[in-house]
Amino acid sequence: MAKRNWKVGFLVAILIGLAGPAMAQQSSPQVSIVQKWLGSGHANPESPSFTHWSGQDAIPANCAMCHSGEGFRDFWGVDGSTVGVIDHPIVPGGVVDCETCHNDVMATPQPVTFPSGITINAEGTVATCMTCHQGRQSGPAVAAATAGMVADAVNADLRFINPHYAPAAAMQMGSAGGGGYQYPGLSYMTRFTHVRSITQCIDCHDPHSLEIEVQSCVRCHGTEDLRAIRTSMGDYDGDGHTDSGIYADISSLSKTLREAIGTYSVNIVQTEIAYVDRFPYFVHAENTEDAGTVYTSWTPRLLRAAYNYKFVTSDPGAYAHNPHYAIQLLHDSIADLGGAMGHHYPIGERPH
Structure with missing residues (x-):
């Protein structure tokens, strides 16, 4: 548990360093992406979404799929495992990190089965969000x-x-x-x-900050007040x-x-x-x-x-x-x- 939290903290520290003032002056797209992600709920290791199982040996399999980047990758077989199941213990402490979304599996359309049992053939990369x-x-x-x-x-x-x-x-x-x-x-x-x-989630939401890109709404609706x-x-x-x-x-x-x-x-x-x-x-x-x-x-x-x-x-x-x-x-x-x-x-x- 402590080892896992140390790894997450170390990763965040590295990314903060990469996104620091010196690199920010370079206006690098990568720096902007890192800064956005660090400010999102997906990257917050203190969020209850990721700390709920602190002190336990593993996140329950039916929760690990979405409350850990490692669990998500296991569920979708990104790590080479069987698709649709969590087949190894997922230790608490992980976040929704870069590789959760940026991998060869989720880069292509995938069928997503909803709790109703209905399967939707997700377009583009929507399966990542739908899951x-x-x-x-x-x-x-x-x-x-x-x-x-x-x-x-x-x-x-x-x-x-x-x-x-x-x-x-x-x-x-x-x-x-x-x-x-x-x-x-x-x-x-x-x-x-x-x-x-x-047609996709990221047509309205920034994929890294998760914030709504309001200007895409303003063009047609003429207001920044979405409500x-x-x-x-x-x-x-x-x-x-x-x-x-x-x-x-x-x-x-x-x-x-x-x-x-x-x-x-x-x-x-x-x-x-x-x-x-x-x-x-x-x-x-x-x-x-x-x-x-x-x-x-x-x-x-x-x-x-x-x-x-x-x-x-x-x-x-x-x-x-x-x-x-x-x-x-x-x-x-x-x-x-x-x-x-x-x-x-x-x-x-x-x-x-």
Whole structure:
């Protein structure tokens, strides 16, 4: 463990030295790239994404794929191993380093299988991003977990299904990726294709700093405030306004769904739920006997809505990655909970 952390620290120290003032004066493209990478979350050895397993002998295989550059390379067979599995222990302490993305395997299009079981033939080098930004769960998993159960009856076998963090690829793919829980009988937005010149993650995000290259948006949308952008004129949150960015509709609907989840838990389940922005996310509310402990009184209807809430809000860029898919999931979850309570939420029109 100490040896691994020493190696990471030594690598970072070397790169900092390379990117120092003396070399910066040369305006070298390599220096710029190193500086950008060093400032990104991918290079931060102190991030919980990389320190969560500190003190353990190895990162669990199903986590190592994305929480270690070495694990990623093992999963994709960059090191000559079998593709699709982690077949040797990955010691904690690594980061998403240069070779994670810059290798012969990831330089070519690769098929990426999402948690839903759907395989997407990724274009260009998108497979690198898709691998770790697809989430860890799916709508079909929620459907399978609740199949055959009475919608509003508490079932002791149910537990919250966590889609994990930053599922940008699953959001962008929409129904083609199966990331959200999709209510039977309704249609859902497929992949959000944006425009012809923007088809890959790095068309919007700097591949090293990870920051959004705002000027590529300004050329068409005329603003650097990305949350103010709106190209759809529907009133999707029922506030009577269409002059704000689509981000505002998603934010408003997310708030409404969170409130509906709480109201349903009181009126139907009779065990109040609360959301906290950390694991385990859904807990017993403060005024209950088990306040603050993991919530266990799940009905199928409540679990489906809670999953969609977490899926949408876990992608802070949903308004750009696939706004209509996010809105559809929120709309349908709110309507489903409201229907069970005999309450109509004025949430505007549903995009089609």
